[in-house]
Amino acid sequence: MTHTTDHNLALFERAKLVIPGGVNSPVRAFKAVGGTPRFVKRAQGAYFWDANDSRYIDYIGSWGPMILGHGHPAVVKAVQEAVLEGFSFGAPTEREIELVEEILRLVPSMDMVRLVSSGTEAAMSAIRLARGATGRSKLIKFEGCYHGHADALLVKAGSGLATFGNATSAGVPPEVVQHTLVLEYNNVAQLEEAFTLHGKEIACLMIEPIAGNMNFVRASVPFVKRCRELCSQYDALLVFDEVMNGFRVALGSAQSVYARQIPGFEPDMTVMGKVIGGGMPLAAFGAKRKVMEQLAPLGAVYQAGTLSGNPVATACGLATLREISKPGFFEDLSRKTRSLVDGLKAAAAAEGVPFSADSEGGMFGFFLLAELPQNYPQVMKTDSGRFNQLFHGLLDRGVYIAPALYEAGFVSAAHSDADIAATVAAAREVFKLL
Ligand SMILES: *Cc1c(COP(=O)(O)O)cnc(C)c1O
Numbered sequence: 001m002t003h004t005t006d007h008n009l010a011l012f013e014r015a016k017l018v019i020p021g022g023v024n025s026p027v028r029a030f031k032a033v034g035g036t037p038r039f040v041k042r043a044q045g046a047y048f049w050d051a052n053d054s055r056y057i058d059y060i061g062s063w064g065p066m067i068l069g070h071g072h073p074a075v076v077k078a079v080q081e082a083v084l085e086g087f088s089f090g091a092p093t094e095r096e097i098e099l100v101e102e103i104l105r106l107v108p109s110m111d112m113v114r115l116v117s118s119g120t121e122a123a124m125s126a127i128r129l130a131r132g133a134t135g136r137s138k139l140i141k142f143e144g145c146y147h148g149h150a151d152a153l154l155v156k157a158g159s160g161l162a163t164f165g166n167a168t169s170a171g172v173p174p175e176v177v178q179h180t181l182v183l184e185y186n187n188v189a190q191l192e193e194a195f196t197l198h199g200k201e202i203a204c205l206m207i208e209p210i211a212g213n214m215n216f217v218r219a220s221v222p223f224v225k226r227c228r229e230l231c232s233q234y235d236a237l238l239v240f241d242e243v244m245n246g247f248r249v250a251l252g253s254a255q256s257v258y259a260r261q262i263p264g265f266e267p268d269m270t271v272m273g274k275v276i277g278g279g280m281p282l283a284a285f286g287a288k289r290k291v292m293e294q295l296a297p298l299g300a301v302y303q304a305g306t307l308s309g310n311p312v313a314t315a316c317g318l319a320t321l322r323e324i325s326k327p328g329f330f331e332d333l334s335r336k337t338r339s340l341v342d343g344l345k346a347a348a349a350a351e352g353v354p355f356s357a358d359s360e361g362g363m364f365g366f367f368l369l370a371e372l373p374q375n376y377p378q379v380m381k382t383d384s385g386r387f388n389q390l391f392h393g394l395l396d397r398g399v400y401i402a403p404a405l406y407e408a409g410f411v412s413a414a415h416s417d418a419d420i421a422a423t424v425a426a427a428r429e430v431f432k433l434l
Contacts, residue, residue: 007051011039032404033388035395043070045414048400056400057419059409063402064212064244064274067333067362068323069414075278075319082315088307096309099318103276103284106325107246107253109266110286114295115309119243119273120148122283123206125303126271127152129285130204130237132301133294138198140205140236142185144376144406146213147206147241147271155180185211185375186223191230199234204269209254212244212408214379216358216365217372221261228265237291243273243283244408247321249361251330257360278320280313329413333362336420337411340364343424351431362411368434379406386434393430399423 015022023029023037030037038050046069048058061067068075082095100113116122127139127150139152147153155165155177165182167174181198183190195202205227211217219227231238245254252259253272259265269291273283286292296302307313323329341357341364348355357366368386373379387405394401399422401409411420 008039009036011051012036027402027404027407030403032384033391035392037403038395038400045069045071046412046416046419054398056395056398057415057423059399059401059411059423061410061412062274062279064248064363064408064410065277065279065320067248067275067410067412068278068320069412070279072320072323072414074323075316078315078319079280079312082312085311087312088310090306093309093311093314095311095314095318099276099309099314099321100284102318102321102325103272103286106251106321107255107270107272107286109255110270110292111289112292113284113286114292114303115314116283116285116303116305117281117307117310117313118148119241119271119283120150121305122243122271122273122285123147123153123241124150126239126269126285127204127206128303129287129291129295129301130239130269132299133291134203134235134237136201136203136236137179138181138201139179139203140181140183140191140194142183142207142211144185144214144217144379145206145208145211145241147208148243151176152180153206155182184377185214185217186220187375188223188226191223191226195230195234199230199236202234202236204237204239205231206239206241206271208241208244209258210245210249210360210363212363212365214373214376214406215367216363216408217374217376217379218358218360220374221258224258224265225262228262228267231268237268237287239269239271240267241271243271245363246270246272247275247324248363248410251324254360275320275324276317277313278316280310280316281307282310282313282317323413330361333411333413334359336415336417337362337364339417340411340415340420340423341366343420344427347424347428348431351428351434353431353434355431362413364409364411366409367405389434390427390430393433394423394426397426397429399426 021029040048151172154169156168242253269287271285294301337359341359354370356372382405
C-alpha cells in the first residue's frame with residue numbers, strides 16, 4: 001500500500017460518534033466499496049490531499065462543481081473580494097442579476113431564473129411551480145435518475161408498467177409519492193403508455209438528460225424527442241434536471257447537445273446546480289416568463305430562502321461561468337476527458353477486461369460491462385465486487401473516483417495530459433489484477 005490510512009481512520013472513528021455514519025452525505029461513507037473514507041485536508045488544481053498527506057488525482061471534484069479544478073486564482077480572488085463586502089444580507093444585490101443574466105445568455109431556453117442554495121431545493125421548487133402552473137398533481141420521473149432528496153422524488157419504480165411508485169426512503173408517507181410515476185429510462189413504449197393513461201393529469205416530466213446518477217447513461221435522441229412531443233401534446237412541462245449536466249457537458253448544457261440533433265429543441269424548465277456555484281452552495285431553476293411569473297411574490301406558488309442568491313456564492317459562480325465561457329474551454333476539456341475514456345478503454349482491452357465508457361464535455365462514466373447500458377437495470381448488472389476492486393486499486397495508486405459504481409466522473413481544466421496518462425497507467429495495473 002502506498003497510502004496508509006491511520007489519520008483518516010482516526011478521523012472516521014471520531015466522526016462516527018457525532019455525525020451519523022461519520023459523514024454529512026451518505027455516499028462519502030464508502031459503504032458501497034468498503035474501507036475508510038479519505039478526509040480531505042486541502043486541494044489544489046487536479047489534486048487533493050487527505051489526512052495522511054497522501055495526494056490523489058481527483059475525478060470527483062465535489063461531484064461536479066470544480067470544473068476549473070480546485071483553487072482557481074480568478075475564482076479565489078472573486079470570493080475573497082466578496083467576503084470582504086459581507087457574507088449575507090437578506091436583501092437583493094447586483095451580483096445576483098449579473099449571475100442570472102449570464103445563465104440566461106448561456107442557456108436561452110429560459111427567460112427568468114430563481115436562485116436557491118441546493119439542487120434538491122431547485123428540483124423541489126421546480127415541481128411545485130410545475131404543479132402550480134398547470135393545476136395538475138402527477139409527475140413522471142425515470143428509474144436511476146436522481147433529483148435530490150425531496151419527498152416526492154425519492155421514489156422507485158412500481159411493480160407493474162406505468163404504476164405509481166414506492167418510496168425509496170423511510171419517512172416518506174405513501175400519500176406523498178402517490179402522484180409520482182416512475183418509468184424506465186429510454187423506454188419509448190412505456191412513456192407513450194403512461195401519457196395515454198395519465199397524460200391530462202401530468203404536471204411535468206423530469207429527466208436527467210445524461211444521467212449521471214446511474215454513472216453515465218445518455219437519454220437517446222429518439223427518447224428525448226418523444227418526451228418533448230408528448231409533453232407538448234398533453235400540455236405537461238418538460239423539466240431538464242441539469243444540476244449535474246449544466247455547464248459541465250457543454251457551455252450550453254445538455255439541452256444544447258440535444259438541440260444539435262433535434263432542431264428547435266428546448267425543455268420548458270431547467271434545474272441547475274453544481275457548476276453554477278463553482279463549489280459554493282448555489283442552485284437555480286428557470287423557465288419561460290409566463291411560468292416563472294407564477295412564483296411568489298408575483299404569483300401564487302410560494303418559494304423562498306434566507307441564503308438564496310448568497311453574495312459569496314454568486315461571486316464564486318459568476319467567476320466560474322466567466323472562466324468556462326472563454327474561447328476553447330470546452331473543446332480542451334472535452335478532448336482531455338475523451339482521451340481519458342479512450343485510454344481506459346485501450347488499457348482494459350489490453351488486459352482482456354470487458355469494459356465500456358463514454359463522455360460528454362467534462363463528464364465521463366465507465367462500466368465493467370462489454371456494452372454501454374441504456375437504463376438502470378442494465379447498469380446494475382455490473383459486478384460490484386469487481387468494481388470495488390477497481391476502486392480500491394485506483395485509490396491505492398492515488399486516483400480518486402466515485403466510491404460507488406452508479407456515479408459519474410468529472411475531469412477539470414486543471415487535469416493535465418500527464419495526470420490522465422498516470423491515471424490510465426494506474427488503471428492498467430489494476431485491470432491486470434481483475
Ligand atoms: C446533485 C444532483 C441533485 C441534488 O443537488 P444537491 O445540491 O445535492 O441537493 C439533483 N439533481 C441532479 C441531477 C444531481 O446530480
